[in-house]
Amino acid sequence: MTAITLEHRDDYWLARFLAMGSPCELLVDTGDHVLVAKLAEIAFSEAKRIEQKFSRYRDDNIVHLMHHNHGAPVEVDDETAKLLDYADLCYRLSEGLFDITSGVLRKVWKFDGSDRVPAAQDIAALLPSIGWSKVTWRKPHLTLPAGMEIDFGGIGKEYAVDKTAQLLRAASNTSMVINLGGDLFVTGRRANGNPWRIGIDDPDATGQQALAQLTLARGGVATSGDTRRFLLKDNIRYGHILNPKTGWPVHAAPRSVTVAAATCVEAGMLTTFAMLQGENAEKFLNDQEVQHWIVR
Amino acid sequence: MQLTPPRRIRDSLTVATCSLLSIDAAHAGYFDYESLWNIDTAVLLYSEQNRVDVVEPVLQIKKEIGEGEFLTVKFVYDAMSGATPNGAAPSSTSQVFTSPSGESRYTTAAHALPLVAFTDARAAVSVDWELPLSRTLRSQYNANFSRETDYSSMGASASLLWDVNSKLTTLTAGVAANLDQVKPTGGLPTELSSVGMNVVPVNNVNARKIEDGGGSSGGGSKTKNAYDLLVGVTQVLTRRTLMQLNYSYGKSSGYLTDPYKIVSVVNTSGVTQDYLHEKRPGTRTRNTLYWKTVYHLPEDVVHVSYRYYWDDWDIKSSTVDLTYRLQLGTHFYLEPHYRYYTQTAANFFTHAIVGNVPAFASADLRLAALQSNTLGLRFAHQLDTDSSWGLGVDYMHQTGDAHPANAVGALKNEALFSDLKTMSVTADFSMKF
Numbered sequence: 067m068t069a070i071t072l073e074h075r076d077d078y079w080l081a082r083f084l085a086m087g088s089p090c091e092l093l094v095d096t097g098d099h100v101l102v103a104k105l106a107e108i109a110f111s112e113a114k115r116i117e118q119k120f121s122r123y124r125d126d127n128i129v130h131l132m133h134h135n136h137g138a139p140v141e142v143d144d145e146t147a148k149l150l151d152y153a154d155l156c157y158r159l160s161e162g163l164f165d166i167t168s169g170v171l172r173k174v175w176k177f178d179g180s181d182r183v184p185a186a187q188d189i190a191a192l193l194p195s196i197g198w199s200k201v202t203w204r205k206p207h208l209t210l211p212a213g214m215e216i217d218f219g220g221i222g223k224e225y226a227v228d229k230t231a232q233l234l235r236a237a238s239n240t241s242m243v244i245n246l247g248g249d250l251f252v253t254g255r256r257a258n259g260n261p262w263r264i265g266i267d268d269p270d271a272t273g274q275q276a277l278a279q280l281t282l283a284r285g286g287v288a289t290s291g292d293t294r295r296f297l298l299k300d301n302i303r304y305g306h307i308l309n310p311k312t313g314w315p316v317h318a319a320p321r322s323v324t325v326a327a328a329t330c331v332e333a334g335m336l337t338t339f340a341m342l343q344g345e346n347a348e349k350f351l352n353d354q355e356v357q358h359w360i361v362r
Numbered sequence: 363m364q365l366t367p368p369r370r371i372r373d374s375l376t377v378a379t380c381s382l383l384s385i386d387a388a389h390a391g392y393f394d395y396e397s398l399w400n401i402d403t404a405v406l407l408y409s410e411q412n413r414v415d416v417v418e419p420v421l422q423i424k425k426e427i428g429e430g431e432f433l434t435v436k437f438v439y440d441a442m443s444g445a446t447p448n449g450a451a452p453s454s455t456s457q458v459f460t461s462p463s464g465e466s467r468y469t470t471a472a473h474a475l476p477l478v479a480f481t482d483a484r485a486a487v488s489v490d491w492e493l494p495l496s497r498t499l500r501s502q503y504n505a506n507f508s509r510e511t512d513y514s515s516m517g518a519s520a521s522l523l524w525d526v527n528s529k530l531t532t533l534t535a536g537v538a539a540n541l542d543q544v545k546p547t548g549g550l551p552t553e554l555s556s557v558g559m560n561v562v563p564v565n566n567v568n569a570r571k572i573e574d575g576g577g578s579s580g581g582g583s584k585t586k587n588a589y590d591l592l593v594g595v596t597q598v599l600t601r602r603t604l605m606q607l608n609y610s611y612g613k614s615s616g617y618l619t620d621p622y623k624i625v626s627v628v629n630t631s632g633v634t635q636d637y638l639h640e641k642r643p644g645t646r647t648r649n650t651l652y653w654k655t656v657y658h659l660p661e662d663v664v665h666v667s668y669r670y671y672w673d674d675w676d677i678k679s680s681t682v683d684l685t686y687r688l689q690l691g692t693h694f695y696l697e698p699h700y701r702y703y704t705q706t707a708a709n710f711f712t713h714a715i716v717g718n719v720p721a722f723a724s725a726d727l728r729l730a731a732l733q734s735n736t737l738g739l740r741f742a743h744q745l746d747t748d749s750s751w752g753l754g755v756d757y758m759h760q761t762g763d764a765h766p767a768n769a770v771g772a773l774k775n776e777a778l779f780s781d782l783k784t785m786s787v788t789a790d791f792s793m794k795f
Binding site: 074075076077079096097098099101148149151152155156159160225228229232239255257259263278279280281283284328329331332335336339353354355356357 | 370371372374375376378379380381382383384385398426429430432497525528529530598602658659660661663689691692693744746748794
């Protein structure tokens, strides 16, 4: 049994399920609930598949193998190789700010709203275990120095959105919105010719107040930022976006960034890049000429 | 520490993303999207009781040809036959008329509304092009052409739709132009001249002049043109409510007369003395205000609209329209519909001319004060995600004043306005592939 619920809304069907630790939704522009059930099953299975394959918390997947191979090369499958290629390019495009080896910083930074800012020496002690340049990636072999970790968390959800959307499109021509925890993709204009209207949440009032309404006929939308994840000490606010080079939060990062682009992966990467730019986030996104919303 | 931001990385990111997702980079903007053909077909059967019958097949093809860019081509064919009022008033004696072609005569019985038989066919094609200009600005263009035996029409329009206020508000502005040519069967009559006196034959050198004499009409065809300007605003009021307000201004000029309509000339006793070809003013300035609200209930949808129209012929009309879409499960809906329409008469409308011939005169009952009630019901069935069909029936009852206070003499005893009842049935089928 899967935990998918179906609801008929005004003029579409809504399927809900939990995956990747987030509430997920599938909106289908149809009156056919049998089709909706079928599509929801496809979305749920694909999201679960990607979650299980790239989760850091399992001991039966490729990520676990990478982390426990004691510095020896691991041969990876084609899908993992593509994600590593992508992460490699993003590392270079961001001049080292986007780094999938920075996840180990979580060991000292717990963004729980408290004032427990880690000690500088504890942060410094982790820096030798961070740095994509220390990893040897020769497709299909990845060699990770012992003690380092790979974290696909910065791409995984958006990647799952786009992969799920591809499967859904292959299964039906119906217009759909697939939303995995706030990152989403719209497959096409609705049958009546209208685009979907997507509300962008105000990060201070999630689910209650829309910051803006976006009409989207096709493409991806991703949001970066979580205003509940921070530390506050001596009146200094420490946001959860960390600079992998220093181990400290990025200075003057926006509270939230939303981008609409051709794919959810691209939108997601642009929001992450913008966050990492700190006070230059606006300038960065303006230079990219993408539709975006920034909350300071 | 602050790095200078990398400038334009988006193109590299797009290419890499396409590779990650195994998408053809050339179609990055489309993301694995295949554009569908949308085909809509319909047949309309329209029937006026004891008058005109129309059969109208429609075919519409729509295709997305670029990101948010749509091309629509529509073909309509009308086959019309039956009888329509010729304009003459009923009389206490039978009346004899010449057909528009001038080649035959027909008789209307005493006290009956004079009707003239006709058949015609009309073919029309229109092309719509919807082109997004930016994220918030869309443009729409239309070109259309239609032709029947004695009439041809061509038109073009363009409009801009601008989304503002986080797309909760859409502002619309549009312009349209039309050029029509009328080439009456049997020749172009001189306006306000006696019927049968001065018809200029066209297309047929053997056409028989019923009688010769009277003035000349100066040619076998006439044109009229029109332009229209529209401004509007559509506002999302709440998640469930959408409101639209439009104003349009238009002006027609040229030959606005109906070459087949005639007017009876009666003496003060109401006895017919003559029949004249009608004449309408050479310009008509039109204004329309339109308000519509769509309210979404959890399952059903309610549409309410009101239209107010006024022109410098002194016609003022109001239309109230109520539509309720009742969702019956997920595959069916039923849509009852009611419309009320009322209009005042044109200032040159008259059932018959008494005394001096005015500058303009028409007895076309469509220009009289009238009201109509329309009841409709539509049923639609979604067969699967890509196809649906529907069936709709509309019944209209139009009434007017059969015994106006200004009727003279014997005309007081005639029914000068006959109620009109029409029934139309539409069957449609839509599919995507």
